Amino acid sequence: MNEQQGFSVAGIPTIVFCIALAAIAGAFYVGMVSGPAPWMGLAGAGVMGVTALMLKGFFQVAPNEGQVLQLFGKYTGTVRHEGLRWTNPFYSRRRVSLRVRNFESGKLKVNDSDGNPIEIAAVVVWQVVDTAEAVFCVDDYENFATIQSESALRQMAQNYPYDAHDDGKPALRSHGEVINNHLRDEIQARLDKAGMQVIEARISHLAYAQEIAQAMLQRQQASAIVAARERIVEGAVGMVAMALDKLRQQGVVELDEERKAAMVSNLLVVLCGDRATQPVVNAGTLYGG
DSSP states (O other), X not given: OOOOBOOOEEHHHHHHHHHHHHHHHHHHHHHHHHTTOHHHHHHHHHHHHHHHHHHTTEEEEOTTEEEEEEETTEEEEEEOOOEEEEOXXXXXXXXXXXXXXXXXXXXXXXXXXXXXXXXXXXXXXXXXXXXXHHHHTSSOHHHHHHHHHHHHHHHHHTTSOSSOSSTTSOOTTTOHHHHHHHHHHHXXXXXXXXXXXXXXXXXXXXXXXXXXXXXXXXHHHHHHHHHHHHHHHHHHHHHHHHHHHHHHHHTSOOOOHHHHHHHHHHHHHHHHXXXXXXXXXXXXXXXXX
16 A cells, blocks of 8 residues: 545635634525524525534644545545645644654664674664555554564674674674664665664663673783784784894894793893893803803
């Protein structure tokens, strides 16, 4: 079922017409009182009844709002013209907001693609674009949007790992734009049947579940330490090589292989250590001690 334009006319001219009908009914009543003309009373009552019935057809349409019209249960159209309108008084009307709305899902506990339990939540921005589908294709379109968005969020989270173990594979924590686009597409696929459009969907909360949060934190700390140590060692090796090259080029001292090995060992200890080193002065020789 698709939305179609419903019948309505401007309300102000119709009010003027109703006032004119009321004046005519009053004239009939005056004529009945001034002279023996019972038919004038009946005509006045009829005109007044028509006027009262017409008054039931007035309704207001606010900006970014639609009025869904039904005639004895049959959908007849939607009115989106703003202001005071008039339609068939036998039409029943239901107000549907076309404004942009948003909600934040609850924190869902799901397993990522690696099987790790995580907590995840999202903010979804949406609006109704087809009032007929929103009203007649689902029972409660607002509740439908909430439940289907949480279902799409759960499905999406199961397709990605929390952390990226491979640079080429998207992850929940590191590839925000890819994840948000996928989430929006998943929600849109579910809300299309209800005449709703998803404007934006973004992850608002992401964390490991409490039962594994401490272990995962230790793993992240270990990974950070290993990465830092790797960088330190890489820099220290470069500095040692540069020092040996400078000593050789400037002829400061001639070192044999054993003395080079000792110097390399000492420099690496100094450069890679996480504590301040204490100098030791050797009063003898390298060979004699």
